Amino acid sequence: MTQLWDFTGGIHPPENKHQSTARPIRKGAMPDRLVLPLQQHIGEPAELVVAVGDRVLKGQKIADVTNGMGVPVHAPTSGVIEAIEQRPVPHPSGMADWCVVLKPDGEDQWCALSPIDDYKQLDREAVLQRIREAGISGMGGAGFPTDIKLRPPRDRKVDTLILNGAECEPYITADDMTMREQAAEVVAGLKVMAWILRPSRCVVGIEDNKPEAIAAMRKAVAGTQIEIAVVPTKYPSGGEKQLIQILTGQEVPSGGIPADIGVMCQNIGTAVAVGRAVFEGKPLISRVVTVTGEAVREPGNFEVLIGTPIHHLLETAGMAQERLERLILGGPMMGYTLTTDSVPVVKTTNCVIAATAAELPAPPPEQPCIRCGQCAEACPMELLPQQLFWYSKAGEFEKAEHLNLFDCIECGACSYVCPSSIPLVQYYRFAKGEIRTQRAEQLKADRARERFEARQARLEREQQEKELRRKERAKAAAEAQAKKQAEAEMAAADGQASDDRAAKAALVQQALERKKAKTAADTKEQPVPSSTEVADDKPDIEALEKQLTQAEAKLNTMQGMLDEARSQQADNVEKLERAVAKNHDRVQRAQQALDQARKQVAEEPASSQ
DSSP: OOOOOSSSSOOOOOOOGGGGSSSSOEEEEOSOOOOOEEOOSSOOOOOOOOOOOEEEOOOOOOOOOOOOOOOOEOSSSSSSEEEEEEEEEETTOEEEEEEEEEOOOOOOOOOOOOOOOOOSSOOOHHHHHHHHHOOOOOOSSSSSSSHHHHHHOOOOOOEEEEEEOOOOTTTTOOOHHHHHHHHHHHHHHHHHHHHHOOOSSEEEEEEEEEEEHHHHHHHHHTSSSEOOOOOOOOOOTTHHHHHHHHHHHHOOTTTTTGGGGGGEEEEEEHHHHHHHHHHTTTOSSSSEEEEEEEEEESEEEEEEEETTTTHHHHHHHOOOOOGGHHHHHHSSTTTTEEEEEEEOTTOOOOEEEEOOTTOOOOOOOOOOOOOOOOHHHOOOOOOOOHHHHHHHHHHHHHHHHHTGGGGGOOOOOOHHTTTTOOOOOHHHHHHHHHHHHHHHHHHHHHHHHEEEEEHHHHHHHHHHHHHHHHHHHHHHHHHHHHHHHHHHHHHHHHHHHHHHHHHHHHHHHHHHHHHHHHHHHSSSSOOOOOHHHHHHHOOOOHHEEEHHHHHHHHHHHHHHHHHHHHHHHHHHHHHHHHHHHHHHOOOOOOOOOOHHHHHHHHHHHHHHH
């Protein structure tokens, strides 16, 4: 016998399950229109792959999630896409969302299916991909994509796989009837998930108020290692964390997930969907829904197509409109009141309660808290509901969060036992929503700040790069200008040197001629030259003075350029130094030539006398 543990708190509300277990599961009638929300699970909404006017086949993919977490949506029957528009969807706020409106054509024609004969011959990843492509998400809770849940972190080995058949919520019998009538399919899907995870233990937890389901499941698992664990009836034993504690004695850590302690829970309906996806190749297009309450004449469980409007489902169950007081989606503990019966059945819809005024009367007005402590005694998560209530009502969300507000599973046990009729869960939901909103706004602000800082850094970087390029261009232009000027000056200096060499050559030629003439005069008497002839032999002192002046001016200019280049640490300092040295030599040569000429002019009158 499987060892069992207990969890703190819990309550025993009236079950009211007998109303919907007197009849076998019936097939729901085909509605005139099917309304398929694009988001039926946790994660990103699916994106359309069809358009208005397209004809689709049963099981054909009409929307898919290409980025992020999610699963596809399939056509529950063949027909024509009539509209893509905002429609009311199942949500406590009564919100509307984008939906695909499919008009059935009555042919119910399947698309091509590809069942797997022996899934064990495939790679695990291929089987997980088949589960994803079938659009399977958790069918007993928030709708977490099953293929992602079957991929636990690599550092967390799943030792225990639990199939949750407790179904502790009053009124709901969908899983109970599924185990009674489809036990073989449940076990087949469980085996597929066990093959993927390879746990050391597989156990099906069923409350002891379901003897028919227990017998059927025991028969189905005969000859296997799968355990059937019969747990005591206590709400909320069907909660994931509570069932894990009952079957393993372990507690999921605060803020953690079952995989953190090597455990994974799956739902009965999810197991059936996985089996059908693998062995028949069929996507998730229908589910079992409990329709009950005193306002319906034929309560029971129906296999209905996803997208079937609630009002059509109620008509199938024979609802007496005049007796209807409240329409609840889900169970009376964790469900919520519908504002319209036009919302469709989605993958997570497990129950619709059409209650009369006597069956589920309106709660009395809220009274002040008397601090009786009954809520704390009933809380299965061992929280402090009183303090959470005060902080949530006062808007002190940070304090509520410090008291582990997000560990609350919103089972409603505290509200059920409260003598002051305080809707505690509603306050907790409000506080959680506000905290999530604040986190989203903070994240948005952080991202905006990061984008602004990145933009500022980019602009500053671009400005620095622009300034650097400007300086480089200016430096290059200055160097080019200096190089050009230096080349021009060098060319001018070279021309001046050529002129100096020509003048020197002329002076040398004149000196040679004078020497030659003097030699001739010494060897041969010559008549005294006339004043004109003497004047013609004299050197041109004025021209030599002009050359000296020009050479000194040039030297001063080059010296000034050299001083400026040295002060700016330019690259052409050496070249200018050479030019200055050359000009200095030219000045000396010009000065020597002028001095020689002046000396010659001074000596000639003395010799003539």
